[in-house]
Amino acid sequence: MADKTKKNLSKTMTGKTLPDKKKHISTLISAAVGLLVMVLIQQYVFKTSSYDKQLMQAANEINKSCPVMVDHETRLDNAIALPDNVFQYNYTLVNLEKKDINIPEIKNYLKPKILNTIKTNPDLKFFRDHKTTMSYSYNDKNGIYLFKLTFTADQYK
DSSP states (O other): OHHHHHHHHHHHHHSSOHHHHHHHHHHHHHHHHHHHHHHHHHHHTSOOOHHHHHHHHHHHHHHTTOSEESSSSEEEEEEEEETTTEEEEEEEETTOOGGGOOHHHHHHHHHHHHHHHHHHOGGGHHHHHTTOEEEEEEEOTTSOEEEEEEEOHHHHO
């Protein structure tokens, strides 16, 4: 009977029995460990690398002067840093509509010119040094997607 009285007295004084307190503490510890694991995963798995940040800064710098006419047919609308070390320039062919364009012909015309620029332009050395995939996306004057040319480090080294 004395044990029963002690248990009831303990329960009356704290509102919980000793096993309930242990469960509560165990739950709090588990929650804290879970939160710590989530923070560590966010910091190490989803962390933006310093090079990714540099790519984003490069895009931001280019975008400060956009849109800008590159020639009488082509406007650079913006640049974006994409996942997996990809940098993309987005262009508009300002005088052309998709229905009037021979896409394979334009791609064949642009591909060697752009590749040569990537290989030789001193302003693109930063991208070459980091083996960045360079992507060039084109829309017509109405904003309709036309095509994309993509160049990997293996193509421009």
